[in-house]
Structure formats: C-alpha cells, structure tokens
Amino acid sequence: MYRHSLRTRVAIAFAVCVAVLSVAWGLAFFAAIRFTEDRVLQHQLQRAAESYPSMPMNLRGYDEIGSLPESLREWAQTNPDEGLYEFENIELHVAVVPTNDEQQQGFVVFDVAGIEAASSEDWWWLLFITGAVGALATLGFALGVVVMRKAVAPVSQLAKAVADIDPKQLSAEDHKRIEASRFGDDEVGVLARTIEKTLERISAFVERERYFTSSASHELRTPITVITGALELLEQSNLSATDEKALDRVKRATLDMKTTIEMFLCLARETDDGLYDEQFLVMPLVNKAIDQQRYLLTRKFVDVDIDELAKPIVNGHPQAFSIAVNNLVRNAFEHTLHAHGPIMIRIKEHELLVTNQVSSDADKRYTQTEAASSQGYGLGLGIVQRLCERNGWSFSLLADEKRVVARLSW
Secondary structure, three states: OOOOOHHHHHHHHHHHHHHHHHHHHHHHHHHHHHHHHHHHHHHHHHHHHHHOOOOOOOEEEEOOHHHOOHHHHHHHOOOOOOEEEEEOOOOEEEEEEEOOOOOOEEEEEEEOOOOOOOHHHHHHHHHHHHHHHHHHHHHHHHHHHHHHHHHOHHHHHHHHHHHOOOOOOOOHHHHHHOOHHHHOOOHHHHHHHHHHHHHHHHHHHHHHHHHHHHHHHHHHHHHHHHHHHHHHHHHOOOOOHHHHHHHHHHHHHHHHHHHHHHHHHHHHOOOOOOHHHEEEEHHHHHHHHHHHHHHHHOOOOOOEEEEEOOOOEEEEOHHHHHHHHHHHHHHHHHHOOOOOOOEEEEEOOOEEEEEEEOOHHHHHHHHHHHHHHOOOOOOHHHHHHHHHHHHOOEEEEEEOOOEEEEEEEO
C-alpha cells in the first residue's frame, strides 16, 4: 500500500537521487581541495627541511626591474599590467602590484620549484580523478535505477498481472490477481480498478453470449424443423406445377436459412466443439453448391465447367467451407449475364477458383451488387472472409472488365 501518488513517488525518487549525487560530488570536491592544500604545504615544508638550517626564500618582493631574476627582467621592461602571471618553463609565479611611485611597479615572485608536481605525476592524478568521476557516475546510475525501479514497482506488478491473464479463459484467480485493493489509491490503483471493471464486463458478456447461443440454438432450429416437416407433407400432396415451383422456392429458402443459422451460431461461440478439426473432400461440397444454386441460371443459357485438377482434402469446418463455396457459386451465378458463360470452377490441390464472365457494362453493376450482398442474402463476401480467418484459409477477389475470379485457398 502506498500513501503517495505515482507522480509524487517518482518526483521524490528523482529528488533523492539528485540529492545523494550532489552530496557525493560536494564531498569529492571538498576532499580534492583539502588534499591539494595539504599536498602543497607538505611539499613546501619538505623543501625547507631539506635546506635546514638555512631556510629557502620562495616568496620575495622586488621594487626595481634590475633586482629581478635575470629570466624576468626582459619581460618586466614591457611594463606588464597589474595581475598574476605564471612562467611554467622557469617555475615562477609573478604578481605585479602598484607602488607609491606611479612611475615604478612592484613585483612579488614566488618560486614553486620543488613544490609543484611533475608532469608525469599530473597524468597519474588525472587518471585517478577520471576513475573517481567514472565511479561516481556508475554509482549514480545504479542508484537511479534502484530508486526508480522501486518507485514504479506497482506499474510493473500491474503489467505482469495483466500479461498473465488470458481474455479467452477468465478465471476467479485472474480476478484476484488484478484486484484493485492491492494497488492503493494512486494512478496505478485507478488503472487497476478500470481493468478490473473491464474484466467483469467481459465475463458478464461471455456469460450472456453462452446463454444466448445455447437458447438461440434451440429456439431458432425448432421453427426450421417445423417448416421442413410441413414441406415434406406438402410434397406428398397433389400440387399443380405453379405450387411445386413455389414449394421448391420455400425449400431452398428454408435450407439457406438453416445453414445461415448454424453458421452464425458457430461464429458466435467461443468454442467450436472440435468441429474445426474435421477432414473433408472439396468436390462433393462444390457439386452440392452447384445443385442448390443452379436455379439461378434458368433462362440464362450459361454452362458450368468443372476442372478437377486434384482431389484435395481440407482440414477445418465442413459447414463453414460449404457456406463459403455456396456464397461464391451463388455470386457467380447471379452476376453472370445472359449468354456470358461459361462459369469456370477449377479445383487445385490447395485452392478453389470460381470464374464468371462479365461485360464492361456489367462490371459496374457487379461491384454494386457485391457491396449490397455483403449484408444481405447469401451472407456476403465479408462473412466469407471471416469464415476463412476462423479456419486458417485465405480468400481474395479479382475483378476486371471481362471477368471476376474468386479464389479460396487452404
């Protein structure tokens, strides 16, 4: 349980990290200054000890240029401005100061020979300082990672809990794992409560879907069964030619309705009851689709040519495949104009091609009818696409001014 919000915890973590690093850098600089001070005094005292009993004169003042060391006289004659000057090659530091005589300058000379470190020693100190800076940077990075990881720990915990949930199979353990009370009242808690409510809605929806499909399966099939029985009784009666045609239309519509109901119920279910693992032949389903839809070619004078190049066996849902083939055959039969045949159905090892001829004028009409049929009779090509996705098949439609080719592959 956290008392502060995630934003506050991140800000505090960042402030703590900066404060610790600032203190570390401050102590490091302070230690460097003290060490340098002690080192200079130690070197100066060591030089005095080596000259004992006579004391070295490192710091001296000069009122005249002529009294300066010979190495500085030429420089002093250029009337340098007041300030500090360093001459590394002769190891002298010079301060130019004003005097009571405006026409003359004073010079303070500090001889640092034996006090300053040698160049080789400077490189070793530079290497040491670089290592110290790298160590502090590494420490700061590690500290930042630890502090920030602790600050965002609730987010990681929530992400892991969500990643372990399978939306298709929600269980009581999943609800406990995402329980909002485990994450406090901060932003993470709000997110956890939102996810928890979403999971509850999904669970309720799945339960309603299961109840609907189980009830609809019975309620929708019963009327179809009654209509089918009544049609069988009517077939045994003495009917006129007109009544027989009407009866045939009712039988076809009833069969299409039954197939549609079965497929929509199958698509609505989360489980498939093992029906998606069946193996079936393609040719019988193609022949069945042609027989059911052949009435659409009445008075069109269009032939249907079947080119069976292979006898493939498909693994999946036979009813879904049958509906897909039925829809493709129906579209080809409906949108082929008078004497614009033949309609070609080619069966290969891994694909089924349905090709129908159309004129340039009919092409535009075909496109419009296709768009309308996607939501109307025959399920439409959108449902064919969904059926293929559920079974791991692929569907494509190619159309030009002369023909339309529907391709179903597995």
